[in-house]
Amino acid sequence: MAGVRVLVGTRKGAFVLTGDGTRRDWKIEGPHFAGWEIYHVAGSPIDPDRIWASQSGGWFGQVVQRSQDGGRSWDAVGNDFSYGSETGTHQHYDGTLKPWVFNRVWHLEPSLTDVDTVYAGVEDAALFKSTDGGGSWTELVGLREHGTGPEWQPGAGGLCLHTILLHPTDENRIFTAISAAGAFRSDDAGVSWLPINKGLLSGEIPQQEAEVGHCVHKLAMHPDRPDTLFMQKHWDVMRSDDAGGRWTEVSGDLPTDFGFAIDVHAHEPETVFVVPITSDYLHVAHEGKLRVYRSRTGGNEWEPLTKGLPQEHCYVNVLRDAMAVDRLDECGIYFGTTGGQVYCSPDGGDSWDAIVRDLPAVLSVEVQTLP
Amino acid sequence: MTRVVLPYHLRQLAKVDGEVTVQAGTIAEVLDALEAAYPALRGTMRDIGTGRRRPFVRFFACREDLSHVPYDDPLPAQVLADNEPFLVIGAMAGG
Numbered sequence: 001m002a003g004v005r006v007l008v009g010t011r012k013g014a015f016v017l018t019g020d021g022t023r024r025d026w027k028i029e030g031p032h033f034a035g036w037e038i039y040h041v042a043g044s045p046i047d048p049d050r051i052w053a054s055q056s057g058g059w060f061g062q063v064v065q066r067s068q069d070g071g072r073s074w075d076a077v078g079n080d081f082s083y084g085s086e087t088g089t090h091q092h093y094d095g096t097l098k099p100w101v102f103n104r105v106w107h108l109e110p111s112l113t114d115v116d117t118v119y120a121g122v123e124d125a126a127l128f129k130s131t132d133g134g135g136s137w138t139e140l141v142g143l144r145e146h147g148t149g150p151e152w153q154p155g156a157g158g159l160c161l162h163t164i165l166l167h168p169t170d171e172n173r174i175f176t177a178i179s180a181a182g183a184f185r186s187d188d189a190g191v192s193w194l195p196i197n198k199g200l201l202s203g204e205i206p207q208q209e210a211e212v213g214h215c216v217h218k219l220a221m222h223p224d225r226p227d228t229l230f231m232q233k234h235w236d237v238m239r240s241d242d243a244g245g246r247w248t249e250v251s252g253d254l255p256t257d258f259g260f261a262i263d264v265h266a267h268e269p270e271t272v273f274v275v276p277i278t279s280d281y282l283h284v285a286h287e288g289k290l291r292v293y294r295s296r297t298g299g300n301e302w303e304p305l306t307k308g309l310p311q312e313h314c315y316v317n318v319l320r321d322a323m324a325v326d327r328l329d330e331c332g333i334y335f336g337t338t339g340g341q342v343y344c345s346p347d348g349g350d351s352w353d354a355i356v357r358d359l360p361a362v363l364s365v366e367v368q369t370l371p
Numbered sequence: 372m373t374r375v376v377l378p379y380h381l382r383q384l385a386k387v388d389g390e391v392t393v394q395a396g397t398i399a400e401v402l403d404a405l406e407a408a409y410p411a412l413r414g415t416m417r418d419i420g421t422g423r424r425r426p427f428v429r430f431f432a433c434r435e436d437l438s439h440v441p442y443d444d445p446l447p448a449q450v451l452a453d454n455e456p457f458l459v460i461g462a463m464a465g466g
Contacts, residue, residue, distance in 0.1 A: 076410070
């Protein structure tokens with residue numbers, strides 16, 4: 001029977017949760033890299049036993065780990081993320097200029113076509129690529145150098161490149177998102193980049209419709225419709241049907257449209273999931289209730305999904321990389337919380353159960369669908 | 372040989388237990404030798420680009436904080452004589 005492997009990054013290590021097709025019984029392994037912050041763990045879609053993990057911490061910096069056996073054993077690979085050209089400065093929180101300094105890897109995105117190629121999104125914002133399985137990294141400097149870099153400013157978590165979406169059939173097309181600069185698209189495999197923020201209106205910046213400066217929290221795409229993108233912005237849930245050329249708000253009847261995580265159903269390109277969070281000042285579940293909202297209409301009309309989720313006294317957050325979907329026949333939805341719970345819905349969001357309840361704060365959740 | 376005590380996280384990263392030994396007469400040589408023997412430690416004690424000690428890493432030996440001495444100075448005689456280890460420390464930080 002097919003199964004799933006859920007890759008969980010937390011504030012204090014990584015965990016691997018393995019379940020069969022029922023997604024009711026789980027084997028929980030970890031912590032791997034105990035005590036380290038694991039911002040992201042991601043597996044190759046070509047070889048699911050090939051997994052990378054971003055391991056970092058204030059004491060000892062950045063490490064990248066690679067497993068070749070599905071997460072049972074790990075080896076450190078390359079961790080030299082030297083920028084590929086002169087970096088200059090970007091905006092700091094207080095309006096002063098701050099030199100570009102590498103801090104950590106936020107997101108790892110394995111290639112869809114080459115098992116040795118993986119991308120890394122880092123803070124301070126830049127995109128790196130490895131073609132030797134993570135042994136060495138080269139910055140795709142065109143993103144940082146495309147012209148607006150000096151205007152970029154950090155979100156509360158830092159000036160992080162947190163989203164990398166690879167087009168399923170066109171290897172030249174890559175989407176990225178940076179908090180708080182915005183979304184960008186390359187049509188030449190990362191050599192040159194175009195800001196794709198038209199239609200975003202951000203009340204937190206002086207010029208609401210500015211080319212850059214938008215706090216994009218996450219992008220999501222369904223592989224069957226790669227021109228359609230969904231976005232959870234700081235405030236507002238957005239969609240674009242022309243590969244980011246223009247965005248339209250689809251927050252609709254959400255109780256609050258602030259949030260971090262967003263994902264698309266594996267088999268229904270117009271079914272989207274978000275987790276409303278109270279506000280930018282209150283990063284907790286809205287009204288003390290942990291609710292996933294599902295839209296089956298590509299946005300605007302949303303329904304709360306609550307069965308199995310705490311509906312009182314719940315004040316956790318769900319961070320931007322902490323939601324994922326599997327590709328089993330009945331799509332499973334997963335998310336992790338800052339309270340250490342990892343929830344699974346094996347029925348497309350209708351009901352939920354905690355796979356595990358007391359992990360360290362969850363930073364990221366990915367899921368691999370295994371044969 | 373110079374005995375080196377690594378902190379917990381770096382022992383885990385290097386996949387070693389207890390002390391390690393390196394051929395080194397200065398702090399710079401200790402770091403070079405550690406990174407050569409255990410490539411996973413590269414960048415964890417000093418910045419890959421600048422070579423500067425990471426802010427929360429300290430070097431102790433013979434009850435002295437050697438973090439700020441020139442890294443090409445000889446190690447203390449007691450370390451070179453194998454009577455004392457060289458300690459890499461993760462600084463106390465947090466609550």
